[in-house]
Amino acid sequence: MLYLRLFFEFFKTGLFAVGGGLATLPFLSAMGEKTGWFTQAQLANMIAISESTPGPIGVNMATYVGFETGGALGSVVATIGLITPSVMVIMVVSSFLKKYKDNKYVQAVFYGLRAASVALIASSLLSVVEMSLLSVDVYNTTGNILDIFNFLNIMIAIALYAAIKKYNAHPAVFLLVSAILGIVLGL
Amino acid sequence: MNSYLDLFLTFARIGGLTFGGGYAMLPMLERELVENKKWIAEEDLTDYFAIGQCTPGVIAVNVATFVGIKQLGTLGGIVATLGVVFPSVVIITVIAAFLSNFAELEVVNHAFAGLRVCVCVLIFNAVSKLFKKSIVDRYTIGIFLCVLGLSVFTNLSPIVFVVCSGIAGVVIKVKGGIN
Structure with missing residues (x-):
């Protein structure tokens, strides 16, 4: 019964959270209040863990909540509940696209849509930049415009970019190097 | 059977190596699916x-389902999706069971401060590749700038941008003589 509820609650979250990962948060917050499975403080802890482990954040959250409420089986059930609506919707969209891929209007839609999609990714890049290369909170306290730049991180970023362009190795290699740099330099 | 295993392992690798969720997966997808496996083109990604932005669920899962179906049909879609979530389920279960203070460990925080810098650079690199393929004329530059500006300075839902830019695409092409 618990597993059925876990599946159903996460199925709902997966169905209504449009826009990926963090869009699941308001749903999880409501779920915690309704079911009593976890408190808001526990949710904050879960978010921190989900953000510090590999994989899609929504999936991490489902696994974590599922485990806390129903053990290892709970984590599998919650995750499958979360992804089931996506898989079904994409199957429908995918068969539609296959059928109408060469339609001129569908192609025109994608011509406009690709530009928007790249812009949305670029805008999320800006928020990652703000989080990792700038220190807006330091600037807010000191008022010194130079304090807004986190120079050490910016230098590492430039070096990483040069290395990526030069060596074309797998992204995981650069991630590993930067994690070690983070630990060694105490970022 | 072998190709299902390949699909599963490729997506498990992508899921296991992505830190930070959502868009941080883009560089991995680009590398594995476009460059290494050549299963899809940059434009497909x-x-x-874009579709993932306006359909329910986690974007990484949506992409996995799409690519899996394209390669090996419905079963392929399911296999790829299970692959992309597999590492998360294993890692999070282990952490939930044994390391509930994982996110407070100092070494984890330092490692992630470093990772975030790298994620930033990797996304920049991936975006610049997508940009070259998708921003091809003055109309697409216009759409790009409008959406970027509005999404930075307003709280409009991505669905609004996706729907409007799709309509804009049709209007531009019809005006330019679609047939």
């Missing part, structure tokens, strides 16, 4: 992200 952009399309999948």
Whole structure:
């Protein structure tokens, strides 16, 4: 019964959270209040863990909540509940696209849509930049415009970019190097 | 059977190596699916992200389902999706069971401060590749700038941008003589 509820609650979250990962948060917050499975403080802890482990954040959250409420089986059930609506919707969209891929209007839609999609990714890049290369909170306290730049991180970023362009190795290699740099330099 | 295993392992690798969720997966997808496996083109990836923005669920899962179906049909879609979530389920279960203070460990915080810098650079690199393929004339530059500006300075839902830019695409092409 618990597993059925876990599946159903996460199925709902997966169905209504449009826009990926963090869009699941308001749903999880409501779920915690309704079911009593976890408190808001526990949710904050879960978010921190989900953000510090590999994989899609929504999936991490489902696994974590599922485990806390129903053990290892709970984590599998919650995750499958979360992804089931996506898989079904994409199957429908995918068969539609296959059928109408060469339609001129569908192609025109994608011509406009690709530009928007790249812009949305670029805008999320800006928020990652703000989080990792700038220190807006330091600037807010000191008022010194130079304090807004986190120079050490910016230098590492430039070096990483040069290395990526030069060596074309797998992204995981650069991630590993930067994690070690983070630990060694105490970022 | 072998190709299902390949699909599963490729997506498990992508899921296991992505830190930070959502868009941080883009560089991994680009590397594994476009460059290494050549299963899809850069434009396909952009399309999948656009569709993922306005369909329910986690974007990474949406992309996995799309690519899996394209390669090996419905079962392929399911296999790829299970692959992309597999590492998360294993890692999070282990952490939930044994390391509930994982996110407070100092070494984890330092490692992630470093990772975030790298994620930033990797996304920049991936975006610049997508940009070259998708921003091809003055109309697409216009759409790009409008959406970027509005999404930075307003709280409009991505669905609004996706729907409007799709309509804009049709209007531009019809005006230019679609037939």
